[in-house]
Amino acid sequence: MRGVIMHAPGDVRVEQREKPSIIEPSDAIIRLSATCICGSDLWPYRGIEHADHAPMGHEYVGVVEQIGADVKTVAVGDFVVGSFVASDNSCEICQAGYQSRCIHNVMMGGIGTQAEYARIPLADGTLVATPGQPDEDLIPSLLAASDVLGTGWFAAVAAEAGPGKTIAVVGDGAVGLSAILAAQQLGAERIIAFSRHPERQALAREFGATDIVEERGAEGAARIKEMTGGYGAHGVVEAVGTQESMWQAINSARPGGYVGYVGVGHGVELNGLELFFTGIHLHGGPAPVRRFLPELIQLIWDRKIDPGKVFDLTLPLEEAAEGYQAMDERRATKVLLTL
Amino acid sequence: MRGVIMHAPGDVRVEQREKPSIIEPSDAIIRLSATCICGSDLWPYRGIEHADHAPMGHEYVGVVEQIGADVKTVAVGDFVVGSFVASDNSCEICQAGYQSRCIHNVMMGGIGTQAEYARIPLADGTLVATPGQPDEDLIPSLLAASDVLGTGWFAAVAAEAGPGKTIAVVGDGAVGLSAILAAQQLGAERIIAFSRHPERQALAREFGATDIVEERGAEGAARIKEMTGGYGAHGVVEAVGTQESMWQAINSARPGGYVGYVGVGHGVELNGLELFFTGIHLHGGPAPVRRFLPELIQLIWDRKIDPGKVFDLTLPLEEAAEGYQAMDERRATKVLLTL
Incomplete structure (x- = not known):
């Protein structure tokens, strides 16, 4: 599959990456419908954080392609939104509403969702399915819910x-x-x-x-x-x-x-x-996005809010490097990458 | 009157000071029944904060001796407890429960309550009268309410x-x-x-x-x-x-x-x-003690709590220097000064 790799600060490339597969029975594999570049991706881009052949991206919406044996709350074919931190949504920290600091948390940045497919750990705790397949014009807003919103x-x-x-x-x-x-x-x-x-x-x-x-x-x-x-x-x-x-x-x-x-x-x-x-x-701290996802998805679904307006540049995944540059130079507020 | 002056770090003396008088119509003058040394008084004592002939003390209980023309909620003869920060108790900050950061706040440390008498600015907003004259054994607990409790x-x-x-x-x-x-x-x-x-x-x-x-x-x-x-x-x-x-x-x-x-x-x-x-x-931050005073005074009055136990050394005001030394050397947790 194709995916974004930051070779070094300022050096972003879209390359062939191995398509992910189920590792844990609580995993799901999703086919990305859209992904985007985060303001925080600019820290390594600018050399303020370390970057050495790192898969990039932690925001995602997409369709469930495959689920592990233990996954119960999402099914193959569901359209899902997840947070930039995977969480079990059941530990004391999650139950108190701090899923981004779940005792079993996995930072999605390490997985890299600027790609065609992504493995989502702890799928039951992390993913929230939308009420149905979304209209195309809702996708930017649903993607915004994954992190910035x-x-x-x-x-x-x-x-x-x-x-x-x-x-x-x-x-x-x-x-x-x-x-x-x-x-x-x-x-x-x-x-x-x-x-x-x-x-x-x-x-x-x-x-x-x-x-x-x-x-x-x-x-x-x-x-x-x-x-x-x-x-x-x-x-x-x-x-x-x-x-x-x-x-x-x-x-x-x-x-x-x-x-x-x-x-x-x-x-x-x-x-x-x-x-x-x-x-x-x-x-x-890292926002416990999962706490708010059900409410935010509903507001978007009902077209009461339109947070997708924060995306002011849309590019195909293959042009991710241009997206990074546009955000770095403040020519764009936020870049959506289509697949 | 007699009062504590810190001449320099480590140099605490009890000296003759001018007896305070009403300056603003919202002032009250109290005759101290007891005062004490605060852990924070050790910062200048140890030279970590500046000290140059500073009047010391910001904790106090006592009897109202005189009130300014505008004072309405306390009367001469009332036994009162006040916070270490004088406050109007009416501005938006006070009303939200942050009286120690009242828009008109006066730090009592600048006035120095380790003395026989003290001027209390904004008396209506600052002082809370006890339900009557307290039994002698309640005085340490009421004094504790002024700051540490x-x-x-x-x-x-x-x-x-x-x-x-x-x-x-x-x-x-x-x-x-x-x-x-x-x-x-x-x-x-x-x-x-x-x-x-x-x-x-x-x-x-x-x-x-x-x-x-x-x-x-x-x-x-x-x-x-x-x-x-x-x-x-x-x-x-x-x-x-x-x-x-x-x-x-x-x-x-x-x-x-x-x-x-x-x-x-x-x-x-x-x-x-x-x-x-x-x-x-x-x-x-500096605790908004005034927020809690009515409740704390009642708990003490009803003998439900005995916070005065934190005082493990009692000395006459004249021996304040020994009190500072005992706290500095951790021979005492907290020193009460009698008058």
């Missing part, structure tokens, strides 16, 4: 978005934009998007942002305080993962407020004494 | 202590011990105290600890995982404030678990990427 949703929940709340969102990438959509769905009263990019500002507004702030860092945080009677936002989503963005998020929140962070931190160091005096709640 | 309580709430929960407590000082008492009152099923000190272990058990762990750091955290089926504690209280204790707390919690930290961080740096993959909730 679920991640933005988790961040908005961690930021305690809800009625009467002012929520600020740091990061106007696909996850930040998804968090805006989530905050809107969760009933937030006011949603402030940090963005300097006209097209992303437009999508932010379409997803529910009520205000746009172009300032960044300390200046950006000061602007939020100014807009909220000196208090700060009730909740803030952090969806970038740098030192500046983390403190921008923390300092945008009021004391006792909530920061939901999902940007994979690189070079972030939080000084304990400074953090102490902010008095905020800080919660984040 | 309220702080331990906040930490236990932040750690989400409650029925069915396993809570670990890092720090066997007065705050850690108070957090154990709080976790027990909040209904935690299992309370694991980290302690190597036989007398503190005994008080921890008396306050509700079900298990004692003597290991520290990574070894201590590994022990908690081992004791909880590999998962980690549901919630952890951090009541020390060092790099080792913070990570001991974070690594003792399960993914999705809660760390309530109230140790004033010194030299603490949290690596963003490491924190990200723990998936915990982190919440702390």
Whole structure:
């Protein structure tokens, strides 16, 4: 089968890979209907994380092609969505809603779903079947649910978005934009998007942002305080993962407020004494997308949300290298790869 | 009047200070019935924080001697308990339960309550009157409510202590011990105290600890995982404030678990990427003691809890220097100063 391999930072190729087969009786094999490139794939692309002939990709939707002997909840032919972390969905951690840190978790990034087929470990705990075969135009949104939407949703929940709340969102990438959509769905009263990019500002507004702030860092945080009677936002989503963005998020929140962070931190160091005096709640990590999948799939199926709009470039899998480059150069927010 | 002044690190003296008077119409003057030395007073004593002729102390109980023209909720002659942070108790931050970060907050440490009298700013928002004049033996417990009990309580709430929960407590000082008492009152099923000190272990058990762990750091955290089926504690209280204790707390919690930290961080740096993959909730800061005071005072008044047991040395105010030394040398957990 064909699949994406990152030979080294900046060197992405689509090559022949061995078609996966069932290893454990809890595995399923899916034929990908679509996959995509994640903002986090840019860390190794830019050499900030290690990359040496690594299979790439952890987002996926597709059709079940084969199941292991123990698989019960999905059947051959089902259209399925799964999280970027495989989970048993039954351990205490999963039952508490933290499937991405399941005691038996498998990071799908190690498997590489930018490919024609993928092996999904712990299929019963990981995959959620859609109510039927989806219309073609729903596929981008279902694919978004696999990571960016679920991640933005988790961040908005961690930021305690809800009625009467002012929520600020740091990061106007696909996850930040998804968090805006989530905050809107969760009933937030006011949603402030940090963005300097006209097209992303437009999508932010379409997803529910009520205000746009172009300032960044300390200046950006000061602007939020100014807009909220000196208090700060009730909740803030952090969806970038740098030192500046983390403190921008923390300092945008009021004391006792909530920061939901999902940007994979690189070079972030939080000084304990400074953090102490902010008095905020800080919660984040790899989003437990599986927790939200049934609800998100239904919202998409019922055409109540259209998160697939975060994809602004669609390419065939064979042109994955161009997709990486477009995202790296910020010519694209998020790239969908067709199969 | 007589009051404690820290001339320089290690140099604590009791000297003549000017008796405070009403400055703002929202002020009250109290005559202290008792005061005490806080673990955090040891930071300047040890030269880790600046100290130059600073009035000391931020914990207090006493009798209202005089009130400003605007004060309505306490009257001359009332016995009162207040938090270590004065607050208006009416701004949005206070109303959300974060009075220690009130938009008009005044840190009582700057005023110095290790003295015969103290001016309490924002008296209506800060002071809570007891149901009557307390019996002498209740005074240590009421004084504990002013900081250590309220702080331990906040930490236990932040750690989400409650029925069915396993809570670990890092720090066997007065705050850690108070957090154990709080976790027990909040209904935690299992309370694991980290302690190597036989007398503190005994008080921890008396306050509700079900298990004692003597290991520290990574070894201590590994022990908690081992004791909880590999998962980690549901919630952890951090009541020390060092790099080792913070990570001991974070690594003792399960993914999705809660760390309530109230140790004033010194030299603490949290690596963003490491924190990200723990998936915990982190919440702390200067405890909003005022939130809990009415409830804590009632529990003490009804003799349902006896947090005054954390005081294991009582000295007259004049001997404050000996009190500081005893706490610095860990000969005393917490020193009460009588007046």
